[in-house]
Amino acid sequence: MTYTEEKPDKPEIARPILEEMPELLCPAGNMEKLETAVAYGADAVYLGAGDLNLRSAGAGFKWEELPAAFELCRNNNVQAYFCVNAYPKEKDLSKVRADLEKLAKCPPDGLIIADPGVLMLASEILPDISVHISTQANTGNSEAVKFWKKFGATRVNLARELSASDVTDIAGKAEGMELEMFVHGAMCMAISGRCFLSAWLNDRSANMGRCTHPCRFEYKATGLRVEEKTRPGQDVWEAVEHEGYTEFFAAEDLCLVHYVRMLARLGVASLKIEGRTKSSSYLAQVVDVYRTVIDRAKKGGPLPGNAMEELVNAATRPLTTAFFKSSGPSTIAQPPSKEERKPVVARVLEQREDGSWLLSVKARWEEDCDVSILIPGLKRPLVASGDYSFAATNGEPKDVIHSGTQAVLRCDHPDIAPGLFIRKETPKN
Structure with missing residues (x-):
């Protein structure tokens, strides 16, 4: 996972307290x-x-x-x-x-x-x-x-x-x-969203809330490298292929x-x-x-x-x-690669009478990986793989749960609460 950024101010630099914030x-x-x-x-x-x-x-x-x-x-x-x-x-x-x-x-x-x-x-x-x-x-x-x-x-x-x-x-x-x-x-590749690509390609107007996002489609490049007349020898626009297709509008x-x-x-x-x-x-x-x-x-x-x-x-x-x-x-x-990304795996719905937690599962989650709880304030407490277990909603033990289902999480971590999300931090070995 790589990125370049403007360096935040050093902690010792004094900054005024702002009375009004957006x-x-x-x-x-x-x-x-x-x-x-x-x-x-x-x-x-x-x-x-x-x-x-x-x-x-x-x-x-x-x-x-x-x-x-x-x-x-x-x-x-x-x-x-x-x-x-x-x-x-x-x-x-x-x-x-x-x-x-x-x-x-x-x-x-x-x-x-x-x-x-x-x-x-x-x-x-x-x-x-x-x-x-x-x-x-x-x-x-x-x-x-x-x-x-x-x-x-x-x-x-x-x-x-x-x-x-x-x-x-x-x-x-x-x-x-x-x-x-x-x-x-x-x-949007158009001025503040005023785009007609979707209307032209799929008869669904972006300006009426029905955009199909053709700018995100993958197109096969067939000689899309062009010069402009007053700039000879200079490639002004170029569609770069990735496995034969390119998202050159995106x-x-x-x-x-x-x-x-x-x-x-x-x-x-x-x-x-x-x-x-x-x-x-x-x-x-x-x-x-x-x-x-x-x-x-x-x-x-x-x-x-x-x-x-x-x-x-x-x-x-x-x-x-x-x-x-x-x-x-x-x-x-740059966005992370699939291997680098830490996927969000579940949303906590409610606590059950036995103290376990009902989950809405967002991505495949194996029991042998560490996870973190997304606590407001950018707090990310870690829950180790041995400190929780899964079950189906009928109580049947599970070692993996799948996207689009509900499952039960047994975990005593004090920061778990309804409405919070859980994210995978380490991949399955």
Whole structure:
């Protein structure tokens, strides 16, 4: 597992304590992911239901689940923002109105909107709900921020194509408007997600929440090395083959964990993690990192020593600072190999009457390996292979349990608790 990173400040360097820290805004693609985000420290979550959020194809709640989701958030002092951030066509406006009228009966804390027409309908049907402008609107300058403020928005998610200098300039001119930024997760090869590849290839529009992610598909390269006319002898674009195929459209994943303190000083109100379609196992690791980093920064502490290790372990693509850095290489980490990765193997559901723990198994788990418990605050206590045992839910002893099943864990470690995840640390011999 290798990565390069900006070195965190040395412990002896004095850092000011920051009074105001950004909100940590996390994805919630279903109830388990919502519970995970809350357990690992989200200040706010974003979620969707129906056909008009940009993850409608694979990550959304049923309408009847929303009351319970919002109640969970309220009980944990977590804000819930509802996504209505598709770009509807004329034929879709009746759906927009119907969805907003459903929300009026069970209102969230905020709406995430990209389209001006949706904003107009929201101001009519849900006039008292805060409106946050989606990254899909591609807000890249202070005049655009003022435009959205004029029409009732209280927050703008800035375009992911901005540099640190751009963000600094906008922050200095965004008086009276909250700024939000994505700091971690998947990037799009199009401008802030406005892509037509999926619509063209599979008749499923990314701008209506039905993206099939053709940028992640594997393509066979048949002579894809090109020069540009004014740059003779220079290869401008090249598709590199891996076993005959290449993911040449796929962007690297964003990672701005080293810039949390800087963004806090600029007054950025919310730091957002992408990933409503990612697994709850991924979410537990990433949310835990950013929660801990924000809390450390507030107290003047350095970046936790295991922060990048945790993010790299969760990564499936290279991590990058993308456009944020104006110079130097932007790739800061490579995903681990299969042999290096420490897979999350289970989520703890509840404690049974006999003191054992009911598990939701996420990956094959053999009894002869050490594991760690993912405790919020980047604590990773080790449980040795001889200190636990498995059983089926009917009590039958097991020496291996499999993904997609439930199993029983017998272990007396004091840190195990419902909602936490367990990760394999050593491979089977």
